[in-house]
Amino acid sequence: MIYALLFYRFFLIGLLAVGGGATTxxxxFDLSAQYHWFSSNELMNMIAVSEATPGPVGINMSTFAGFKVNGILGGIVATLGIITPSLIIIILLSKLFGRLSCHINLDEIFKTLQPAVLALIINATIEITWLGVQNLISSCILTVLLFCMFYFKKSPIFYILLSGIIGYCLQL
Amino acid sequence: MNIYFLLFYSFFKTGLFTFGGGLAMLPLLKEELVQKRGWLSDDELLNYFSVSECTPGIIAVNVATFTGYKLKKSLGAILATFSVVLPSVIIITLIASVFSNVTSLTSVQHILNGIKIGVSALLMKVSFDLGYHIFKKNHNKIFPALIFMSALFLIFICHLSCALIVLLALLLALGKFYFQRKKS
Known part of the structure; x- marks a missing residue:
């Protein structure tokens, strides 16, 4: 059953993607390689749209990917899948600790996970750059954008919109 | 007004006006939940954020679940969570329905190609910030470096899936936690 599989795969992402949007x-990319539900180029388009539309990026990407697999219902099932682990874990945590503080244990565990998550994100960054930045002009734009990000602390959506406008003006 | 309706309204609004998610939501949530509604204190919101960052799942969703639970237990948690994702589901479904027709337009392709470069730059910045956070602010640099190198090795040479990598790191974290507790 495609819906069960879809729910399961996105449940797993919700459970294991610690740290939010970028980790998703x-x-x-794993899903696209494993199931051929969408090609990596289609995935690139989904990520681009998800970054440029309102809402948390992780949720946008799940709805989009689910829709790609099986229409409106697919989008809903994938989104339900990715939020269910959060719901369960956060409700349990709220029940366990009356007053919440980032418990030292949780923090210690997170510190061990972080370097592994960094490796995953770097891998995805390489893949996305490989697919999306293919010529000299694009590489120059990338360098300028990165430079601006470090020197002018504008919000990410500013750079996403800017890069969209640059793409349109330069006919990339 | 009914508290359930207000919960729905506040989080629907947050979902609708957040771009990017994660930390970008903090000012918006502060205005809505702390200043306007008085549901949370500044400290509580910051606490929710820091716990949400080190628990699995999308940060925006986690904060919504926490706040909903605080106000109206499990039902509130579920309602707040659904409300914060609803705008995404509606907007993306609408876009996805026309997307295959729209991508054939060359102007849309140009815009998307531009955004892809932006996403690439954004991810590089995210990687840099995370790396800086891990290696500059940590006293112990060798342990995280070892985990990082072995994760890279497992990804590039052994082609392990992301799920397996995180599970292995989680096992390692639990093991380390267990031994430290045994020692003290």
Whole structure:
């Protein structure tokens, strides 16, 4: 059953993608390689749209990927899948600790996970750059954008919109 | 007004006006939940954020679940969570329905190609920030470096899936936690 599989795969992403939106991306590349639900180029388009539309990027990408697999219902099932682990874990945590503080244990565990998550994100970054930045002009734009990100602390959506406008003006 | 309706309204609005998610949501949530509604204190919101960052799942969703639970237990948690993702589901479904027709337009392709470069730059910045956070602010640099190198090795040479890598790191974390507790 496609819906059960879809729910299961996105449940797994919700369970294992610690740290939010960017961590979801490497998991989606895994899905595209494993099931051929969408090609990596289609995935690139989904990520681009998800970054440029309102809402948390992780949720946008799940809805989009689910829709690609099986229409409206697919989008809903994938989104339900990715939020269910959060719901369960956060409700349990709220029940366990009356007053919440980032418990030292949780923090210690997170510190061990972080370097592994960094490796995953770097892998996805390489893949996305390989697919999306293919000529000299694109590489120059990438360098300028990166430079701006480090020197002017504008919000990510500013750079996403800017890069869209640059793409349109330069006919990339 | 009914508290359930207000919960729905507040989180629907947050979902609708957040771009990017994660930390970008903090000012918006602060205005809505702390200043306007008085549901949370500044400290509580920051606490929710820091716990959400080190628990699995999308940060925006985790904060919504926490706040909903605080106000109206499990039902509130479920309602707040659904409300924060609903705008995404509606907007993306609408876009996805026309997407295959729209991508054939060359102007849309140009825009998307531009955004892809932006996403690439954004991810590089995210990687850099995370790496800086791990290696500059940690006293112990060798242990994270070892985990990082072995994760890279497992990804590039052994082609392990992301799920397996995170599970292995989680096992290692639990093992380390267990031994430290045994020692003290």
């Amino acid at each position: 991306i490497p998991f989606l």
